[in-house]
Amino acid sequence: MSSSRLHAARGPAGAALLDLATGRWTALDPIAATLLDLPAAAPERAAAIKDATARWAATGADPDRVRADLTRAAAELDRLRAGRPVHYLPAGPPPTVRSVSTARPALRDRATAGIGLACALLFLTALPIRHVVTAAHLAARLPGRPARVQGADAVLAAVRSAGTWWPGRVACLEESLACHLAAALTGRRLQWVLGARFAPHAAHAWVEADRHVIGQDEHDRLWPYLPILTVGDSNG
Structure with a gap:
């Protein structure tokens, strides 16, 4: 996978881009999202902007403002892409979202969770995100089987238990990467997802097993999220 690749996903409300070279996220409104595949040649580009302007004007939008917004957005996207390819994650059926498990982690899961969390914190502190993603891909190649939901719940519970001993930040990115790494160390593979x-x-950021999003707090996270980059098995 190219470390300079742009990852993108589209939805009814717009599109989002993740630049692996910088770790920067960019949100595009529905109008700007239509420019993701804008032709490079000037005549075709002008025609595409004209067509997009007409479509939005037909919905009641001010054509002059739409045209100006599209022209500005196209220039910003050109600077962002700089000739690099954009990788679109194919749309799939929405996963089932599971709430936080109250299961008590086993001793083996506690031990590997500590190692996984330490590695995740080290990687995210010391490495650019593109190298972190590379490390996650390498972990996904370790021998093992796709994790099932109950096993994934146990890994997450162990990681959260280990996180209580860490005085710094353990948010979704650190937690999900730690789960991905800890599972790999015990011969289980979780899908790590950025969206x-x-x-x-x-x-x-989150982990999935058997098309289930693992361990989300229903009170402070709203779904659905668009997956933009995935590492590991899809588990069906």
Whole structure:
């Protein structure tokens, strides 16, 4: 996977881009999202902007403002892409979202959770995100089987238990990467996912097993998120 690749996903409310070269997220409104595949040649580009302007004007939008917004957004996207490819994650059926498990982690899971969390914190502190993603891909190649929901719950419970001993930040990015790494150390593979949502825009990271999003707090996270980058098995 190219470390300079742009990862993107589209939804009804717009699109989101993750630049692996910088770790920067960019949110695009529905108008700007239509420009993701804008032609490079000037005549085709002008025609595409004209067509997009007409479509939005037909919905009641001010054509002059739409045209100006599209022209500005196109220039910003050109600077962001700088000739690099954009990788679109294929849309799939929405996963089932599971709430936080109250299961008590086993001793083996506690031990590997501590190692996984330490590695995740070290990677995210010392490495650019593109190298962190590379490390996650390497972990996904370790021998093992796709984790099942109960096993994934146990890994997450162990990571959260280990996180109580860490005085710093253990948010979704650190926690999910720690789960991915800890599971790999015990011969289980979890899918690590980076994604975004709109209205309000926010980035998020999580793990999945058997098409289940593992361990989300229903009170402070709203779904659905659009997955933009995935590492590991899809588990069906």
